Amino acid sequence: MFLKQLSEAVGVSGREAEVRDLIRAEIKDDVDQIETDALGNLIAFKEGKPEYPTILLAAHMDEIGLMITDITDDGLLKFKPIGGIDKRILVSKQVVVGPDKIPGLIGAKAIHLQEPDERKNPLDYGELYIDIGTKEKEESEKLIELGMMATFATEFKHLGTDTVKGKAFDDRVGCAALVELLQQEHQLSIIAAFTVQEEIGLRGASVVAYDLDPDLALVVEGTSASDVPDSKEAGYSTQLGAGPALTVQDGSLIPSQPVVNKLIEVAKQNEIPYQFRKLTTAGTDAGAIHLTKEGIRTAVMSLPCRYIHSPASLINLNDYQATVKLLTKFCEEMEEGGLTDEGIN
């Protein structure tokens, strides 16, 4: 499964080259043109018939991670978060650092050595470090440069029958879905944008659509699933196994109603399960894309990920397949009738 390779590839915001190369190699024979822009966004063009609309599909390549900011005299690596990380989950996790994937372990003072008061508070960045097994600064400096990124060393694995675990499902699941779509034949023109630096402020997406002028855009994301014991149903963001989640509003976007309506119509016609993302905060690349130039009609489809932004999250493979199917059928529907102006807002 290509998702396994994507999940295990390293691509913290600003250092997406490995993911980009992987995707480029996978799709190069399926698309008509492929390019990388100045910020590092990978843009693939699959030309359709000119009478059909052009759709921009976007998924971000980057993942959250840690940036090395200092090396101590003992050779330990100090770091700062890149993107939204819960610092409480960091201690004792295995990581890889830099392009050579130097293995390391996030360390801190052992419980025996902590004062009772210290145990009450989560360890802060000042108290955490990455230990790569070196004895002194000079030894670490041979392997590590400041500014290198670290990410979790997590293996992709199947759990049970329908579930997989891995890191960076946000948003490698979106990348995987777009790759599958590009490997099919289509009548309409598809532009697939694999964006950079989403996790630190939708930065790749802010420039990616400027020269593209698509008729509409669809962002495919990984989103939080909160169907876990301490949440009430009304507070669920999304649920695993209930299909892709459509955004009704988030902190960056009110989606185009005709696009959302069409997605719902296509899901119903094809008996594809779908749900709504009930959280109205946070943002995606769609926030930047829909405000490009004179505006682009945009919607978001998200795959629920439990334990998102952590060393390992879970997705349901049925949700993944439903996402690919909904994307495929939506593209077919655009070939048939396109969008009407009904309810444009």
Added chain:
Amino acid sequence: MKELIKRLVETFGPSGDELAVRELIRGEIKDQVDHIEVDTMGNLIALKKGQDDSKKVMLAAHMDEIGLIATHIEEDGFIRFSNVGGVSPYNLLGERVLFNGETIGVIDKEGKLDDISKLKHDKMYVDIGATSQEEAEKRVKIGDTATYYRQLDLLENRLVAKGLDDRAGCAVLIETIKQLTEQPTFDTYFVFTVQEEVGTRGAITSSYGINPDVGIAVDLTLTGDTPEAKRMAVSLGEGPTIKVKDRSVLVNPQLKNLMIDLAEENEIPYQLEVLDRGGTDTGRMQLSREGAIAGAISIPGRYVHSPAEMIDLTDLENSIKLLSKIVQSDYQGLF
């Protein structure tokens, strides 16, 4: 004027669903402008051609109002919601709201909430009179939006209504179009923007499309003239304000001075506005493409974002006078 404002504020138009307001405004102005169109985001853009087409002036007032969005329907038919723009949960207690412009609901909080200081939207619900999820979903679906359900009232010389932010500004633009006796100096785009309350989004795309040389927003501002109010040197009834600064913009000083000179020459009362909270479409016009000379006229408003916003009719009339003088001025000192 009062009748126009009444229709404007009583029309349903939360951010993202401005259709009804747009159609109302289009009907009011379409015969009096040279060109009218709606862009991808839903902004209504009307052009009055100028005597000189070498410069473009963009005037912006936003059509959208704050509101609520349904996020979950309970088994027993209660609707859970989140906010669309800045809506205080305290203003919502006991309030009636209108979903989709047609379904009335009443708001309360969960019974177990003892500490009112912890009131949040997710501890509240809308009751639309439904007895089951199925029944509720016939009228309100997840993603549907609501606004306050209120009528306009006239209290002496003051208007009280929901949505005066910024339908009052829309009314100023509409009346300016209607009252213009001659062509404006330059090509003047009257833009009724969308999604201001969720991040001045409509102004981003409309400014890009128009690429104005001068941008002027007309919106509500706050006042400091109520008991124990936070300090702000703006009062109701003492004239429109000429904006100096808000969180989105530092106004171009030449444009500010032009507005002051025109107000003084024409004996229009005015106040200067330094707003330390909130931004407006002004900032978006200023930073679009290679930039524009941007400023704003604001209508002083009390209780802004509540179901009972209050403005003064004289301020409104003076805003129209000032804006009319600006669009017919020589824009001296600007270029």
